[in-house]
Amino acid sequence: MPKNHISHYDLNKLTASKDALHNKEEVLILTPMSKFLPEYWENLNKLTYDHSLISLGFIFPRTTEGDDALKELENALKKTKREKKLNFKKISLLRQDSNSLQSQLEKDRHAFKVQKERRSMMALARNSLVFSTILPSTSWILWLDADIVETPANLIQDLTSHDKPVLSANVYQRYINEETKQPDIRPYDFNNWVESEEGLKVAASLPDDEIVVEGYSEMATYRPLMAHFYEEKGDKRAEMQLDGVGGGAVLVKADVHRDGAMFPSFPFYHLIETEGFAKMAKRLGYEVVGLPNYLVFHHNE
Amino acid sequence: MPKNHISHYDLNKLTASKDALHNKEEVLILTPMSKFLPEYWENLNKLTYDHSLISLGFIFPRTTEGDDALKELENALKKTKREKKLNFKKISLLRQDSNSLQSQLEKDRHAFKVQKERRSMMALARNSLVFSTILPSTSWILWLDADIVETPANLIQDLTSHDKPVLSANVYQRYINEETKQPDIRPYDFNNWVESEEGLKVAASLPDDEIVVEGYSEMATYRPLMAHFYEEKGDKRAEMQLDGVGGGAVLVKADVHRDGAMFPSFPFYHLIETEGFAKMAKRLGYEVVGLPNYLVFHHNE
Numbered sequence: 001m002p003k004n005h006i007s008h009y010d011l012n013k014l015t016a017s018k019d020a021l022h023n024k025e026e027v028l029i030l031t032p033m034s035k036f037l038p039e040y041w042e043n044l045n046k047l048t049y050d051h052s053l054i055s056l057g058f059i060f061p062r063t064t065e066g067d068d069a070l071k072e073l074e075n076a077l078k079k080t081k082r083e084k085k086l087n088f089k090k091i092s093l094l095r096q097d098s099n100s101l102q103s104q105l106e107k108d109r110h111a112f113k114v115q116k117e118r119r120s121m122m123a124l125a126r127n128s129l130v131f132s133t134i135l136p137s138t139s140w141i142l143w144l145d146a147d148i149v150e151t152p153a154n155l156i157q158d159l160t161s162h163d164k165p166v167l168s169a170n171v172y173q174r175y176i177n178e179e180t181k182q183p184d185i186r187p188y189d190f191n192n193w194v195e196s197e198e199g200l201k202v203a204a205s206l207p208d209d210e211i212v213v214e215g216y217s218e219m220a221t222y223r224p225l226m227a228h229f230y231e232e233k234g235d236k237r238a239e240m241q242l243d244g245v246g247g248g249a250v251l252v253k254a255d256v257h258r259d260g261a262m263f264p265s266f267p268f269y270h271l272i273e274t275e276g277f278a279k280m281a282k283r284l285g286y287e288v289v290g291l292p293n294y295l296v297f298h299h300n301e
Numbered sequence: 302m303p304k305n306h307i308s309h310y311d312l313n314k315l316t317a318s319k320d321a322l323h324n325k326e327e328v329l330i331l332t333p334m335s336k337f338l339p340e341y342w343e344n345l346n347k348l349t350y351d352h353s354l355i356s357l358g359f360i361f362p363r364t365t366e367g368d369d370a371l372k373e374l375e376n377a378l379k380k381t382k383r384e385k386k387l388n389f390k391k392i393s394l395l396r397q398d399s400n401s402l403q404s405q406l407e408k409d410r411h412a413f414k415v416q417k418e419r420r421s422m423m424a425l426a427r428n429s430l431v432f433s434t435i436l437p438s439t440s441w442i443l444w445l446d447a448d449i450v451e452t453p454a455n456l457i458q459d460l461t462s463h464d465k466p467v468l469s470a471n472v473y474q475r476y477i478n479e480e481t482k483q484p485d486i487r488p489y490d491f492n493n494w495v496e497s498e499e500g501l502k503v504a505a506s507l508p509d510d511e512i513v514v515e516g517y518s519e520m521a522t523y524r525p526l527m528a529h530f531y532e533e534k535g536d537k538r539a540e541m542q543l544d545g546v547g548g549g550a551v552l553v554k555a556d557v558h559r560d561g562a563m564f565p566s567f568p569f570y571h572l573i574e575t576e577g578f579a580k581m582a583k584r585l586g587y588e589v590v591g592l593p594n595y596l597v598f599h600h601n602e
Contacts, residue, residue, distance in 0.1 A: 005391050006378065011398035011429060012363060062313060077307065090306050094437060097312035097556065127561035128312060132437040136395060255398065260428035262561035266584040283567045 009136035016139040016253040020160035021049055025139035026089070027156055028254070030057045031146050032125045034065050036072035037299055039149035045080065049156035051087040057133035059094040059125050066096070069146075092133050096125050115213050119273040123263035126247070126273070130257055138254040143274075145248050150174075150297035158294065159251040162239065165286035166256060166278065168192050169296045170230055171248035187227030188298040190214050191246030191275055192290050198222040203270040211267045214244065214275070229292035242290040243282070244275035249296045252281075259284050310437035317440040317554040321461035322350055326440035327390070328457055329555070331358045332447050333426045335366050337373035338600055340450035346381065350457035352388040358434035360395040360426050367397070370447075393434050397426050416514050420574040424564035427548070427574070431558055439555040444575075446549050451475075451598035459595065460552040463540065466587035467557060467579065469493050470597045471531055472549035488528030489599040491515050492547030492576055493591050499523040504571040512568045515545065515576070530593035543591040544583070545576040550597045553582075560585050 017023050027049060031040075047054070058073065060066035070093065080086045130141065140160060144151075148171070152158060159167055171189035176182070191214055193199075199221035203212050212219060229240060252261075261284055264276035271279050278288045318324050328350060332341075348355070359374065361367035371394065381387045431442065441461060445452075449472070453459060460468050472490035477483070492515055494500075500522035504513050513520060530541060553562075562585055565577035572580050579589045 005389075006394070007392070008394050008396075009433065010396040011433075012396055014398070088306075091308070092437070093307070093309050095309075095311040095313055097315070097559075124560050128556075128559045131432050131435055131559050131561070132310065132312075134432055136393070136433045258398075258429045258432050259425050260432070260563035260566065262563055265561065 014139060018161050018163035021157055024053060026053050026137050027140045027142055028055045028057060028133060028138045029142045029144050030129050031144050032122060032129060033058050033069045033146040034061050035146060036069040037147060037149055040146055041076045043150055046153050047155055048153045052089055054088050055090040056088050057092045057129050059096055059129040061096050094129060094132060116211055120265040123265035123273040126263040134254060134257060141252045141254055141257060143247050143250040147299040148248055148296050149299045151249060164289045165253045166281050166288040167251045168242060168245040168290045169249040169294050170226055170292050171246060171298050172295045173298045173300055175300055189246040189248050190225050190227050191244055192226035192242055193223040193244045195243040196221055196223040206270055209267050211272050212270045226290045226292050231293055234293040236293045238293050239289050240292055242288045243278060245278045245288060247274040256281050256286050315440060319462050319464035321441065322458055325354060327354050327438050328441045328443055329356045329358060329434060329439045330443045330445050331430050332445050333423060333430060334359050334370045334447040335362050336447060337370040338448060338450055341447055342377045344451055347454050348456055349454045353390055355389050356391040357389050358393045358430050360397055360430040362397050395430060395433060417512055421566040424566035424574040427564040435555060435558060442553045442555055442558060444548050444551040448600040449549055449597050450600045452550060465590045466554045467582050467589040468552045469543060469546040469591045470550040470595050471527055471593050472547060472599050473596045474599045474601055476601055490547040490549050491526050491528050492545055493527035493543055494524040494545045496544040497522055497524040507571055510568050512573050513571045527591045527593050532594055535594040537594045539594050540590050541593055543589045544579060546579045546589060548575040557582050557587050
């Protein structure tokens with residue numbers, strides 16, 4: 001057996017600090033990908049954090065859509081490599097093992113009745129991805145959805161500098177305002193929220209295996225949503241405590257996942273996927289925080 | 302970037318089958334270790350499954366006890382290597398990051414009041430261990446406690462041949478029977494159990510954050526315990542459905558952990574650690590099975 005097959009890791013010496021780049025902390029960026037958007041890849045490559053400290057992990061559903069996304073990402077990888085700009089530490093491409101839901105049109109995708117199944121599958125994909133790619137040397141994990149097409153170039157430095165166990169950016173979307181005919185922005189992800197009396201009442205009224213999902217009139221929770229706390233001229237570093245998070249752009253200290261925080265595919269306190277993850281992180285004793293004025297942008301479909 | 306830094310993994314082609322050895326399936330043996338027992342190491346080295354398909358992962362608490370155990374294991378590794386008998390694929394030695402409980406004497410260690418804290422710490426150790434060492438190529442994970450000093454040499458082939466997502470052996474202990482003055486065996490691990498009406502009633506009567514722990518008169522659950530189902534002349538392959546498992550010798554398909562099954566350090570359905578893990582595996586849709594007549598032996602302290 002070669003000597004290097006015995007590896008020592010002291011998890012106590014592994015830091016996840018507010019000076020992440022200075023301390024050469026390794027970041028693992030994880031993206032479940034059912035569609036490849038060139039803008040996602042361009043934005044990712046523009047991140048200014050030292051790429052030699054960044055590993056990438058992708059998971060693709062076993063659908064025609066997933067096949068296409070994988071091929072397109074591979075082509076993008078080849079192109080970036082030809083241009084000698086591919087400097088990431090390691091890139092892992094995973095095909096999902098479970099049966100993936102077939103592609104859904106945007107209007108179907110958000111229908112309340114398919115939410116539970118879709119998000120349950122997504123939870124399994126996220127778990128397979130993180131638990132297959134996290135290394136003893138990983139300090140931070142950045143969950144970055146495949147449809148996030150624009151972030152500040154200093155995204156990783158900005159988020160790590162808050163030194164929080166779980167930190168979510170605010171996901172908005174660019175569009176043309178029909179009234180003003182001008183480019184404008186609007187809130188997109190409503191899964192970053194603060195628990196409410198009403199939300200707890202709704203949850204308490206549900207059978208054990210039912211979930212509360214945010215953003216549907218069928219189930220009004222009156223939870224304060226981070227999406228609505230954005231102030232154009234507000235401090236970009238302003239923080240707010242959250243109880244649920246979405247998956248758009250969420251930075252997590254690797255220790256939170258190592259302690260066992262996962263994305264429940266089953267109702268956990270009536271929550272699943274990223275929202276259940278936030279609850280689980282809190283049950284493990286970690287703080288969950290959001291940045292209402294720090295925007296990242298979702299693709300406009 | 303070297304070409305091999307882009308890795309493809311098709312989780313669908315990764316098998317965990319009843320012909321594990323024939324299919325060259327990789328097994329990861331995980332052991333939280335606060336004490337090094339030479340008999341544990343000897344037994345491990347005698348396992349007949351192809352060692353080049355076996356990786357080992359250990360996690361040591363940050364205590365004097367943990368320091369000593371690490372040193373002793375390192376010495377054992379060196380000795381086995383000198384003898385050119387060290388053929389495992391990879392060995393990972395992790396130091397725990399969280400504050401570990403100081404050593405407790407055997408009689409203290411089982412006192413009801415310290416159980417919750419001790420097992421909560423153990424849950425975190427198990428999670429850190431599995432989520433730092435599982436690879437996309439891992440088919441099976443064998444949880445083998447550091448105080449298991451005797452198993453059949455075909456342990457891995459025997460357990461994998463049942464083709465179950467979660468499978469627990471029955472943990473017994475050798476001792477000298479004071480009446481007969483003869484060597485005898487007695488049940489040791491009472492965490493392999495079937496849920497009972499009484500157990501569910503006890504759980505329902507508890508505040509949300511309290512746990513049910515098996516084997517204490519303070520909390521009689523009347524759960525059928527696998528430890529009591531052993532029949533000396535019974536079929537070694539006999540199976541029984543379980544609701545809780547201990548950690549002595551438990552084989553888990555890696556996909557169960559990849560899907561997110563972890564060891565809750567907080568009360569999950571009033572269960573923690575290995576028992577909470579069994580509940581979580583079931584919530585993820587997996588079967589949990591025990592082998593009442595398949596014995597492994599715990600060190601006699």
